[in-house]
Amino acid sequence: MTETLDPWPFVAAAYALGVLGTALLTGWIWTQMRRAEARRESTRSR
Amino acid sequence: MHGFANPARFLRLARWLTPWLLLSGAVLALGALAWGLWFAPADRLQGDSVRILYIHVPAAWLGMGGWSAIAVASFTEIVWRHPLAAIAARAAALPGAFYTALCLITGSLWGRPAWGTWWVWDGRLTSMLVLLFLYMGYIALADAADRDGTGPSRIPAVFGLVGAVNIPVIHYSVLWWNSLHQPPSLGMATLAGKSPMAPAFLWPLLIATLGFSALFGGLVLARMRTILARAQAEARLRRKAATA
Numbered sequence: 001m002t003e004t005l006d007p008w009p010f011v012a013a014a015y016a017l018g019v020l021g022t023a024l025l026t027g028w029i030w031t032q033m034r035r036a037e038a039r040r041e042s043t044r045s046r
Numbered sequence: 047m048h049g050f051a052n053p054a055r056f057l058r059l060a061r062w063l064t065p066w067l068l069l070s071g072a073v074l075a076l077g078a079l080a081w082g083l084w085f086a087p088a089d090r091l092q093g094d095s096v097r098i099l100y101i102h103v104p105a106a107w108l109g110m111g112g113w114s115a116i117a118v119a120s121f122t123e124i125v126w127r128h129p130l131a132a133i134a135a136r137a138a139a140l141p142g143a144f145y146t147a148l149c150l151i152t153g154s155l156w157g158r159p160a161w162g163t164w165w166v167w168d169g170r171l172t173s174m175l176v177l178l179f180l181y182m183g184y185i186a187l188a189d190a191a192d193r194d195g196t197g198p199s200r201i202p203a204v205f206g207l208v209g210a211v212n213i214p215v216i217h218y219s220v221l222w223w224n225s226l227h228q229p230p231s232l233g234m235a236t237l238a239g240k241s242p243m244a245p246a247f248l249w250p251l252l253i254a255t256l257g258f259s260a261l262f263g264g265l266v267l268a269r270m271r272t273i274l275a276r277a278q279a280e281a282r283l284r285r286k287a288a289t290a
Contacts, residue, residue: 005158010155014151022258036276
């Protein structure tokens, strides 16, 4: 017996993981960078 | 290359380049994904599941590209003692690990409707899983070396170089061993204009790969700026504590 699966749930899951994962990673890395650079500036003015 | 050994000069370029790479990468990647999802044709044999290609292949490319960047930076650190090389290698590790994990997960999501299974222990899938473990080992090792406080350690660089042995194994695994996995989608034939893929599939794939690569470059630069800023803040605080 061969099983035919609807591919769309798999496609949607792959795209959601790729787009959301990349957006979360980018947001987190950007925030970390801004925080680190703000801390460096605060040590300069201290 | 040694012109950028000066962190101030590197930071001037990185500050300008980071948002541009992130923005252009996001626009290209999202455009190519929309193209692949709604406008590219379905495959004759695989049907609509082939659309996973546009996210799976760029993720695989960046997983392998990330470790290649670590290996080149590690070599530069060991041979020329370039001060930014160790930072570049550490900066590439986290985005590289993320895209390797994304490649494995999207491959599994593609495998279920296309092959009828989530996973097989063949050469391509297993060597990609080994790459994820190598990334985890590198991140842990670099973190431990940085916390050690005894100065720069070359152990992560040696690990980065030795781990590069896995990259050709991943690339050639589908040619060396019998596999459910198809042969490489992008390669020298693509550069020579003789790709085995039809242009309707190839163009969105090339644009998605270009977009995700630009995003990856922006993420690596942002991580480098973070590591540099932390090191400079720590150094300043130590100097102030010593003179107080």
